[in-house]
Amino acid sequence: MKPMGPIPPEYAGQRGMLTIAGRTAPDWLAQRDGPVFVYDPAIVAARVARFRAAFPAIDLHYAIKANPFPPLLAAMAELVDGFDVASAGELAKVERLGRPVSFAGPGKRDAELSAALTAGVTINLESEGEATRALAIAERLGVRPRLAVRVNPDVELRGSGMKMGGRPSPFGIDAVRVPALVRHLVAAGADWRGFHIYAGSQALDPQAIIDTQAATIALAARLAEEAGQAPPLVNLGGGFGVPYFAGDTALDIERVGAALETAVAARPAILRDSRFAIELGRWLVAEAGVYLARVVDRKESGGETFLILDGGLNHQLAASGNFGTVVRRNYPLALAHAMGGEATETVSVVGPLCTPLDRLGDRIALPRGDVGDVVAIFLAGAYGATASPCAFLGHAPAAELLPRDHSD
């Protein structure tokens, strides 16, 4: 038997049939032919409220790459101070939602820069070459470009799932070259918006985030001093993780918030009028989403029992362990009809794809499951539907569902 990650607290206390946003799992599935992702906006709103309480003086941006489902973005527009996008395609999804937008990501094509400049969004520049192209395109369009500089920091986020600082990187401009670029942007007449500094993601150690945020503020101040320019905004990045696997514990964001309040209160003089933002994706939405699929077959082989679902890595690649993890570990999952039920057998839960990669639960302890039962895979709200190869093996995509208000 192998362990699973912890079921999120919003669902872990349920007994009997799983309900999501007030409706049962089979009720959600009855709306569509095949597996579904259900996102509970109340959980997202609660996450935002918790952030607001912990970080009263910090702006909150949503990085839509985590989940760009349009109804979720519409709900999020009421809750956050800005959207961060990573392509012109993402920009198109938020530009009519009335919130400030910033655009980060390496390899922005000229057409993407043009769309962003036309829309008046802030471009987080990833290289000097991109700066040159953005200035030229703005000139051609006759607009004053809103440009921030993404910094490749000389610090990394310890213990983060993905390190994005402290090493050679496609992301951002090495800190040592940033002051000269800022001076160049200001001299060229750009509306310089400040810094974007992102040191890693999926961190669960609060002290690591606290240290990184303190180092990031110090770095921003040093770069601003060297550039002779006070940044209107310092985007501190995010990096708040969620517990996916056995042994993971939820991040203590209140501790991070208290430390950041202290650090901001003691910030160097050049940052006196700067705003600070934290950009979050996964932490806001991962636990709000549940992937639901049905058991199509139950079979025995070599003394093991397999439950075979009607959806798998084609819908939720990350849960199969094939997206950014070296060692495959089990996401939390449950039989929807037996929440809180006693485990009576060890089974492997697999998807319908004709490949051994399509394994969603490897030798996990569950109550009895049979053909027709619903399996819920938690933590499906971030990097799920859009981060999966939905056309693989010719199965239909999963539907995504979000209740319009809390009463439906």
Add this chain to the structure above:
Amino acid sequence: MKPMGPIPPEYAGQRGMLTIAGRTAPDWLAQRDGPVFVYDPAIVAARVARFRAAFPAIDLHYAIKANPFPPLLAAMAELVDGFDVASAGELAKVERLGRPVSFAGPGKRDAELSAALTAGVTINLESEGEATRALAIAERLGVRPRLAVRVNPDVELRGSGMKMGGRPSPFGIDAVRVPALVRHLVAAGADWRGFHIYAGSQALDPQAIIDTQAATIALAARLAEEAGQAPPLVNLGGGFGVPYFAGDTALDIERVGAALETAVAARPAILRDSRFAIELGRWLVAEAGVYLARVVDRKESGGETFLILDGGLNHQLAASGNFGTVVRRNYPLALAHAMGGEATETVSVVGPLCTPLDRLGDRIALPRGDVGDVVAIFLAGAYGATASPCAFLGHAPAAELLPRDHSD
């Protein structure tokens, strides 16, 4: 510096500008806005011809999961003896192409079984439960079901990239239970089509395949004897690999073919009237496909040089090392304008996605590459476009292109 896999022989000898199916790489890219996959049907046809010469008495099936691009399937219909599909969605793509079809894969839904039975395709049964459902649905439809039994063999394919036999498995029915199931199917009036035995994939060691095929024939004979039924067809599976990485060498299929001819000539009496088939996906199409993308940015960071492309793991996940490989290694890639050119620098080639996972070439030696240059990633004909998360981060999908005939 890290090594790359070998450029396929069909392209490795080129000098100067890369041509694919008679047209230059920039010419292919000029047809679309953004990256493209180009598939050369002449390379596929040459692969089939090589198979035919090496395996004159063996049927050849194409497993369309490797690449289900409709124009490729239309070309393939002229070349192979049958198609293998893994979902009703794949079935819909081939059912009007006039070739025999078989359908394998765990978790076939009732609607999929119904579609397959209506179309008269052979269903490779993966469990006793599936057999029961298929018989019931056939009865309801008033058709005589064409049913084969997929066997979970008690042998595995040594050295295969993915083992699919010799262990508890979601695929097939454990050999020990197969004779009883065959007797049951025949007694129920089904048109029993034989066995499907697939022990692994992506094997490059000819002796391992030879041993597996010999064991598979022996197993089929033993199961047929125990069932008291001669199988009309024995699908030996495939497992022929292609060289992706440094140190890989191409499979000697002529050696495999000679050994199989001997094994088939000496087959047990109960298989005297059986046909034998080999089912191939990757080996037929991987090297026929090239993924082409443009350099959008060239940047330096921490002493390393990065070339940033306008497409990455959103189009070609496998080349990023995030699909079924534990250790990330470099696929072969080249600057299209400098085929055969001397490497003058070490660069990392990355996609445009705002994630460190999007790395296509890690510290590889290349000739000089600049913004606007075309990068070719080879071995993109199998498990490329459809096995990648094309919606991730909101970029457009890559176009797929196949010349209609060899003159265009």
